[in-house]
Amino acid sequence: MAVISVAVAYHSGYGHTARQAEAVAEGARGVPGTKVDLLPVDAPDAALWTALDGADAIVFGSPTYMGGASAAFKAFAERTGAVMQDGLRWKDKVAAGFTNSGSMSGDKLHTLVGLALLAAQHGMVWVGMAQPAGWNTSTGSAEDLNRLGGWLGALAQSDHDLGPDVAPPATDLRTAAHLGHRVATVTHLLRRGQESPAA
Numbered sequence: 001m002a003v004i005s006v007a008v009a010y011h012s013g014y015g016h017t018a019r020q021a022e023a024v025a026e027g028a029r030g031v032p033g034t035k036v037d038l039l040p041v042d043a044p045d046a047a048l049w050t051a052l053d054g055a056d057a058i059v060f061g062s063p064t065y066m067g068g069a070s071a072a073f074k075a076f077a078e079r080t081g082a083v084m085q086d087g088l089r090w091k092d093k094v095a096a097g098f099t100n101s102g103s104m105s106g107d108k109l110h111t112l113v114g115l116a117l118l119a120a121q122h123g124m125v126w127v128g129m130a131q132p133a134g135w136n137t138s139t140g141s142a143e144d145l146n147r148l149g150g151w152l153g154a155l156a157q158s159d160h161d162l163g164p165d166v167a168p169p170a171t172d173l174r175t176a177a178h179l180g181h182r183v184a185t186v187t188h189l190l191r192r193g194q195e196s197p198a199a
């Protein structure tokens, strides 16, 4: 079996989104033949760009600050312009995204849309949740997978008065792990397709 690599490229100002990133990584690691790198992007150095260049899939993650990605994540995203100008160097890599914020909605969708556009600008192949929304029936609960009902990427919510040791809650970490697992699975499928192209 071919080994594929998934990079989780994220920013976290206060540690909550870092917990979500770890859960995405754990979900990806659960797919046999998958190597995973957890990569903070707030101090981009040569090692970061080398790791991202070598990854088969990149999962972008940011807290939602003021209704969008954090300034630190945006600074990283702007620096990827050099990758785009270098002949779309990340073209055909798999991409996905996640975000965490204080409010249930918190305008998180806007952050995810920004992450998906970043991937589109790079010619990457976006993978969504492939998971129905939870907690939207009279018998549903906050423990449902995908309780916040996102399709484009994984959503998490962290109460403002709780530290990253307890927030986001386990239910959102399971949702993040689901996305990581999905990304690794799709990346393996694409790799197999590249190895056995249709006649």
Ligand SMILES: Cc1cc2nc3c(=O)[nH]c(=O)nc-3n(C[C@H](O)[C@H](O)[C@H](O)COP(=O)(O)O)c2cc1C
Binding pocket: 011, 012, 013, 014, 015, 016, 017, 018, 063, 064, 065, 066, 067, 068, 100, 101, 102, 103, 104, 105, 106, 107, 158, 160
């Ligand atoms: C500058 C700033 C802006 C924020 N803007 C939002 C927002 O637009 N919506 C929201 O729900 N929460 C907002 N929050 C709350 C954060 O998203 C929340 O505390 C999150 O858990 C922080 O993640 P982190 O610990 O990874 O930085 C904001 C927090 C900060 C510091």
